[in-house]
Structures are given as C-alpha cells and as structure tokens.
Amino acid sequence: MARSPHVAVHVRSSEPGRRVGSRDVVEALAREIQGGRLPPGARLPPVRVLEAQLGLSKNTVQAAYEELVARGLIDARARDGVYVLAHDREAQPSTPVCEPAAPAWSPPLVPTTERHGMFEIGSVFIDPELLPRERLGECFRAAMRDGGPAPFYDPQGYPPLRAAIAERLRGRGIPAEADDIVVTMGSQQALDIVARALSTRTVAIEDPGYRYVVPLLRSLGHRVIGVPLDPFAGIDMHAWSSVLARERPGLLYATTSFHNPTGYSYTTSELVALLEASAAHGVALMEDDWGSDMLSGSEYRPTLRALGGPRVLYVNSFTKKLLPSLRLGFVLASPDAVPALVAAKRTSVLGGSLVSEMALFEFLDRGYYDTHLAQL
Numbered sequence: 001m002a003r004s005p006h007v008a009v010h011v012r013s014s015e016p017g018r019r020v021g022s023r024d025v026v027e028a029l030a031r032e033i034q035g036g037r038l039p040p041g042a043r044l045p046p047v048r049v050l051e052a053q054l055g056l057s058k059n060t061v062q063a064a065y066e067e068l069v070a071r072g073l074i075d076a077r078a079r080d081g082v083y084v085l086a087h088d089r090e091a092q093p094s095t096p097v098c099e100p101a102a103p104a105w106s107p108p109l110v111p112t113t114e115r116h117g118m119f120e121i122g123s124v125f126i127d128p129e130l131l132p133r134e135r136l137g138e139c140f141r142a143a144m145r146d147g148g149p150a151p152f153y154d155p156q157g158y159p160p161l162r163a164a165i166a167e168r169l170r171g172r173g174i175p176a177e178a179d180d181i182v183v184t185m186g187s188q189q190a191l192d193i194v195a196r197a198l199s200t201r202t203v204a205i206e207d208p209g210y211r212y213v214v215p216l217l218r219s220l221g222h223r224v225i226g227v228p229l230d231p232f233a234g235i236d237m238h239a240w241s242s243v244l245a246r247e248r249p250g251l252l253y254a255t256t257s258f259h260n261p262t263g264y265s266y267t268t269s270e271l272v273a274l275l276e277a278s279a280a281h282g283v284a285l286m287e288d289d290w291g292s293d294m295l296s297g298s299e300y301r302p303t304l305r306a307l308g309g310p311r312v313l314y315v316n317s318f319t320k321k322l323l324p325s326l327r328l329g330f331v332l333a334s335p336d337a338v339p340a341l342v343a344a345k346r347t348s349v350l351g352g353s354l355v356s357e358m359a360l361f362e363f364l365d366r367g368y369y370d371t372h373l374a375q376l
Contacts, residue, residue, distance in 0.1 A: 004043045004081075005043070006043045006044060006045045006046065006049070006081070007038060007042045007043065007044065007045070008045075009028065009029060009032065009038075009044065009045060009050070010028070011024055011025050011028040011029075011054060012024065012028070014027065019055070020054050020055075020056065021056075021060065022056075022060045022061075022063045022064045022067070023064075025050070025054070025056075025060075025061065025064035026064045026067045026068060029044070029064075029068055029073070029074075030068065030071065030073055033068075033073050033074070033084055034073075038084050039084065040084050040085060040086040041083060041084060042083065042084045043081045043082065043083050043084075044065075044074060044081070044082040044083065044084065045082075046081065046082070047061045047062055047065065047082075065082055072085060073085060125320060125324055126320060126321065126376065130375070130376060131322070131323050132322070132323075132363075132368065132372050133323065135363065135368050135372075136322070136323060136326070136359065136363060138362075139359040139360070139362035139363045139366070139368070140355065140356075140359040142359070142362045143355055143358035143359045143362060144355070148355075149354045149355050149358055150354065153350075153351040153352065153354045154351070154354075155342055155345055155346045155350065155351040156181075156182050156183065156338070156342050156345075157181065157182060157183025157184075157330065157352065157357060158183065158354060158357035158358055158361060159178060160358075160361050160365075161183060161357045161358070161360055161361040161364070162178040162179075162181040162183060162330075163178040164361055164364045164365060165178075165181055165183075165330055165364075166178045166180070166181055168364070169314075169332065172293070172303070172306070173302060173303075173306045174303060174305050174306045174314065174332070175306075175309070176332050179335065179338065180310075180332055180333055180334065180335060180338060181330050181331070181332050181333075182330060182331050182333065182338060182341045182342055182345060183328065183329075183330050183352055183357055184328075184329045184330055184331060184345065184352070185327045185328065185329070185349070185352055186317050186319045186327045186328065186329045187288055187290055187315050187316070187317040187319070187329045188212060188216070188329075189329070189345070189348070189349070190315040190317075190329055190330065190331040191213055191216055191217075191253070191286075191288075191315070192216060192220075192344075192348060193331070193341050193344035193345045193348060194251070194286060194313060194315075194331065194341065194344075195216065195217055195220050195222060196220060196344035196347065196348065197337070197340040197341055197343070197344045198222070198250050198251055199250065200248075200249065200250025200251070201221055201222050201223060201250070202222065202223045202224075202225065202247060202248065202249040202250055203217050203222050203223070203224055203225070203249055203250065203251045203252075203253060204224075204225050204226070204227050204243065204244065204247065204249040204251070204252040204253070204283070205217075205224060205225075205226060205227070205252075205253045205254075206226070206227060206229040206253075206254060206255065206259065207226025207227060207228055207229060208229065208261055208262065209226070209229070209253075209255070209260075210253075210255060210260045210261075210288070211260075211261070213253065225243060225247045225249060226243075227239070227240045227243050227244075227252070228240075229259065229262065229264065231259070231262035231263065231264035234267070234270065235266065235270045235273075235274075237270070237273045237274070237277060240274075240277060241277050241280070241281065244277060244281040244283050245281055248281070248282075248283075249283055250283070250284060251283065251284045251285070251286055252274075252278065252283050252284070252285055252286070253286045253288065254266075254274070254285065254286070254287060254288065254304070255287075255288040255289075255290070256271065256287050256288070256289060256292075256303065256304050257289055257290075257291050257292035257301065257303075258290070258291035258292070258294075260290075265292075265301070266304075268301070268302055268307075271302065271303075271304050271307055271308075272307060274304065275304070275307060275308045275312075278308075278311070284311070284313070285304060285308065285311070285312045285313065286312070286313040286314075286315065287303060287304040287305055287312055287313065287314050287315065288315045288316075289303050289304075289305070289314060289315065289316050290315075290316060290317050290320065293316070293321075293373060294321060294373060294376060305332065310333075310334035310335075311334065313331060313332070313333050313337070314331065314332040314333075315329065315330070315331050315332075316329060316330060316332075317329030317330075318360060318369075321372075321373065321376065322360075322363070322369070322372065326356060326360070327356075328352075328356060328357065328360050
C-alpha cells in the first residue's frame with residue numbers, strides 16, 4: 001500500500017538575515033504540532049525533502065527530527081516515515097459547530113415491502129423480480145460504447161431523451177415538445193425545482209397526500225395547506241374552492257392517477273372542475289401522473305395537462321416502474337416556465353447523470369419500456 005502523502009511545512013529563521021538552522025526547524029514544528037495545526041497521524045516531510053527545501057544538510061534535519069522525537073512530539077518509523085504523535089494541545093479558541101436542524105420527518109433509507117410475514121399493499125415499489133435489470137444493463141453498455149458519453153451534460157436533460165419523452169406524451173394526447181421538458185432525478189426533484197421557482201410561497205396539496213412533499217416544501221420556506229380528499233366520496237370541489245379563495249396559494253399539487261396514499265384516480269369531470277377553480281382563483285396547477293401509463297392494455301385516461309394545456313405543470317417518473325435506483329423523471333412545462341426550472345435545477349444539482357439519461361433513451365428507443373409495462 002502506498003504511503004500517505006506528507007504535509008507541507010513552513011520554517012523561517014528566528015533572526016532576520018540568518019540561514020535556517022536546526023533550532024528553527026524544531027521550534028517551528030513544535031509550535032505547529034502543539035497548536036493543533038499539524039494533527040496526530042500527519043506524515044512530516046522526509047529528511048531529503050526538507051533538506052532540499054530549506055537548503056540544509058542531511059545531518060541538520062536529522063538532528064531536528066531527533067530532538068522532536070525526544071520531546072515526544074513525533075515518531076520516526078523505519079522505512080515508513082516521520083509522523084506526528086498524539087499530544088496535549090494548547091487551548092484553542094472555540095469554533096462554532098455547524099449543526100443543521102433535523103427535519104421533523106425524513107423518509108426511510110430503504111423501502112420495506114415485507115414485515116413479519118405480511119405484504120405491504122400500500123407500497124409503491126414493484127417486486128424487484130419484475131424489474132428489467134438485464135435489459136437496462138444492455139442499455140448502459142450501449143451508452144458507454146463509441147467513446148462513451150460526451151464530456152459535458154445538458155442541464156435541461158439529454159436532448160434525444162427529451163425528444164423521446166415528448167413523442168410518448170403526444171401519443172397519449174398530451175401536446176409536448178422536447179424543448180418544454182426538463183429531465184429530473186425522479187419526480188421528487190421535479191417538485192424541488194418547481195418549488196424553488198415559485199414566487200408565491202404557499203402551496204396547496206391533497207389531504208391526505210404524498211408524505212415526502214411536505215418536508216420538502218417546508219424546507220424551502222413554503223407554507224403548506226391541505227385540501228380534503230376522500231377516496232370514497234370523490235373531490236368536494238366547493239370545499240377546495242373555499243380553501244383556494246381564502247388561502248390564495250401560488251400552486252396546487254395533485255396526484256391525479258393512483259393517488260398516494262389513497263389510490264384514488266380523478267374523474268374527467270373532476271379534472272375539468274379543478275381547471276375551472278384554478279382559473280377562477282389564479283392558482284397554478286402541478287399534476288403528478290406517476291402511474292397512469294401502467295393501465296392495462298392500450299387504454300389511457302385524459303390527464304389534467306391534456307385538458308388544461310401549458311398552464312398545467314406535468315410531472316412523471318420512470319423510477320418506480322423501471323428501477324427505483326435509476327432516479328429519472330421529468331417535468332413538462334410551458335415555454336415561459338422552462339428557463340426558471342432549468343435555473344432552479346442548476347442551482348440545486350447543476351445537472352443530472354448523462355450516462356443514465358443516455359441509457360434510458362436506449363431503453364425507450366428499443367421498445368423495451370412498452371414491453372416492460374405490458375408485462376407489469
């Protein structure tokens with residue numbers, strides 16, 4: 001195993017005009033060690049290095065190191081180097097410690113789908129045995145061929161992937177162009193960049209609603225209000241309108257298909273009523289449509305975006321349906337909103353993984369995704 005790199009040291013003569021001597025080396029290193037500026041375990045320059053840097057003889061440097069060994073400050077290890085020993089440090093000014101505030105709630109690191117012999121039917125994660133990992137591996141290898149990906153990323157997302165997503169959306173009755181799409185690290189980052197770009201700092205969400213969105217919005221300084229959703233009675237649009245009129249949120253975030261956690265899907269009449277309420281109260285809409293493309297066969301339901309056009313932000317994700325660790329999704333916005341969303345994404349993460357975006361494009365382009373959805 002390679003030895004640790006040695007630290008740089010600075011030694012100056014105690015008397016102006018006089019060359020550095022052995023005592024200067026001892027005093028300088030002792031001062032740095034006892035002051036905590038050379039921590040225990042740090043490797044000091046080899047004798048030959050310090051000899052060349054200071055213009056001293058080998059014996060002079062060796063004598064200085066021997067004195068520091070005698071003082072118990074360093075340890076000279078044969079054929080390994082010279083290292084700083086643990087020691088009693090001089091009192092140092094106290095430095096404020098950065099202690100980020102702990103969130104009131106944070107998601108579990110690993111989703112649990114089975115516990116005590118019971119299967120959690122509320123989990124949004126697919127059985128890992130159904131995930132197309134082998135075909136995804138083929139697509140990642142394809143992305144790395146021919147010299148691999150370009151050295152620079154597009155902060156808006158890999159253009160061929162955006163074009164492929166737009167083509168899929170048009171096939172589902174949603175007008176879309178590649179320039180109107182921002183590729184994100186799953187739908188959670190889509191929420192993040194939209195929240196960062198909002199000028200009105202109040203957001204309405206369904207109650208109950210997606211549990212990961214509230215901590216995100218509050219961490220960005222938003223006030224969060226709820227609109228009641230009863231999966232057994234449908235949406236009470238009169239109650240929603242009352243909340244919107246009273247609270248004046250800048251955005252209403254809704255999961256319109258396979259709502260999390262209730263499983264409810266909006267009817268077309270409810271989508272139309274929501275668009276009317278949005279127009280009446282001046283509230284922007286964000287539709288999370290993570291699950292509608294998993295409907296069986298070739299059927300699909302009209303989305304809020306299909307009915308409302310560019311005034312609805314549309315979010316979808318490949319994550320849960322394809323590979324949770326892939327972390328790829330997108331937001332479809334109006335041409336006017338895209339620059340602000342790209343700027344928010346760059347502020348947050350600069351850009352996504354070009355290799356992953358290229359591999360996902362391969363997966364879509366080869367028709368693997370449609371085959372996978374049909375199997376699911």
